[in-house]
Amino acid sequence: MFPSDIQELANIIAYNTAIYKHHLASNNLPAPSHHELPPDKPITLPEDIENARQSALEAAHELQSLLNGSIGHIMDAATRSTRIMTLHFIHTYKVGYNLGWGEKTTFGEIAKQSNLDEDDTKRMVRLAITEHFFTEPENGVVMHTAASYELARNRLLSAWVGLTTQENWPPMLKITEALGRYPGSEEPLQSAYAMAHNISEDAFKIWEKDPARIAQFSDAMAFLHSDSGFQPLEVLVGCDVSHVPSPAFVDVGGSKGHVSIQIARQHPEWRFIVQDSPQTIAHAPAEVPVDVEDKVSFQAHDFWTEQPVKGADVYFFKTIFHDWSDKYAVKILRALIPALKPGARVIIADVCIPPIGAVSLYKEHWIRGLDIVMKCFTNAREREYDDWAALFLKTDSRFRFLGARTPAGSKASFIEAEWYPAPGECPGDVTMNYSVVRENGTASHECVGVETD
Structure with a gap:
């Protein structure tokens, strides 16, 4: 928990911001700016520097809340809702999508291109400017900020x-x-x-x-897969298939194979089968890079039906289960069972909600918000550690739950289970400990498996 003293919070912000700024300057990296051309690729930070950046953000979040006061904190909710409104407007009418970096336009030109009223357009864009989407360097002139330009150029x-x-x-x-x-x-x-x-x-x-x-x-899913908050190359950690000549990895609901392509480059000995709807994978093979085209193949498959790839070593699900309530998540897992061989591993990349107090309210807000977004969508949910364990047990007692691990810097956890179809094949019961590590005012969480006799 962060301190409630505003001066202490300000000190935390100053200390961690200085660490972050020093790293950028020492490595000739651009400082954060609304008015400088953003880098072509996101900046990857070492873990200690990213922790400092996150600590500054978390303390700033708490400080703003305290400075607003109790009534101001409530009133601030109304202004926050306008950000999504401005993004909806910009995206719908593709405002600035044809505007280059450093180029100028006017409210009238934007209105004409979008077939909108000029005054309505001016009012909406000026609201967007208060969110640092666009800037008005002189009366009536509109130019990109880093954020609006990023949205315009990043499909x-x-x-x-x-x-x-x-x-x-x-x-x-x-x-x-x-x-x-x-x-x-x-x-x-x-x-x-x-x-x-x-x-x-x-x-x-x-x-x-x-x-x-x-x-x-x-x-949109491809964008999420590319986000540095997810660590696809960590998927196969601890998965020993050295005895298998050509292990098979089935990417269920894998869209156009974004994750499998990345893993294939790290694990060329594996073969990858990406499954999704016929519409999604129709043109996917043509988009596979040449260096892995012989490793990644595609197959139309509905995960509500029996899994057609029998005897694979790993069946992988990326952000699939949070779309479904337990009732339907069980159905997805049961559709796998006829295909599973002894020791086959099911790996799920999804959120594992940390215990209360394990992370700051700033980080927990993102997780709890996503949980309710999924409730809105299909009456689904994000799951806590015990929820994941219970889901496998509810599906079939022959699943051996291995726990969940959260790579450093990742927003997703890897939730894993193995299949043991007959009594006596499972090498002992498994109990799980959930460890919480706190350093320098930050908190991280990791699920750790412990085998018992």
Whole structure:
């Protein structure tokens, strides 16, 4: 927990910001700026420097809350909602998408390109400017900031904004009503999303009938896979298949193979089968880089049906289970069982909610927010450690739960289980300890497995 004294918080901010700034200067890296051309690729920081940056952010979050005061803290919620409103406007009308870095335009030109009223446009863009999306260097002249330029040039980021504002935002206004109408529901068609979008069939099936929506979803997932907060190269840590000549990795719901392609470069001895809907994988093989094209293949598969790849060594699910309540997550796992060989491993890359107090409120806010976003979507959830253990047990007692591990700097954990189809094949029971490590005012969490006799 951070201190509640505002001077102490200010000192934490100053100390950690100095560490971060010194690292950037020492390595000739650009300092953060709204008005300088952003780097082509995100800056990767060493773990200690990233921890300092996070500590400054967390302390700044707490300091702002205290300086606002109790009433101001409540009132601040209204202004925060305008950021997503401005992003919705920018994305919908592609404001600035054809504007280069350093180029100038006007409110009138933006309005004309978008077939909007000029005064309406000016008011919306000026609101966006207060969020550091665009700048107005002189009256009536509009130019990019780093954030608005990043959105304009990054197709995958734009898709993520579209998914967030068009698909996920409307249900947030319906969640309170949905909780009262369908208390405790695990059914997707009783969700806030179903109410907000007035649907009568699964959202994913609706998207698959609409090329633009499914393309936006696929690109948004590609953006999330590329985020430095997820560590795909950590997937196979501890997975010993040295006795297998050509181990098989099945990437279930793997979209266009973004994760498998990255892992294939690190583990060329493996072969990768990426499964998704026919619409998603239709053009995926042509997008596989030449250096791994003989390692990564694609297969149309609906994970509600029996797994067609028998005897693979790993079945991998990236951000799949948080889309579904336990009722449906169990169905997904049971569809695997006919394909599993003894010792086959199921690896799930998803959030493992840390214990209360293990991370700051700043970090927990992101996790709890995502949990409710998934509740809005399909009455799904993010899961705590015990929830994951219970899910495998509920599916089939022949799953041996191995625990969850969270790589340094990762937003996702790797939740793992092995399959032992007959009594006596499992080498002992497994109990799990959840360790919490605190250093220099920061907190990290890691699930650690302990075998017992």
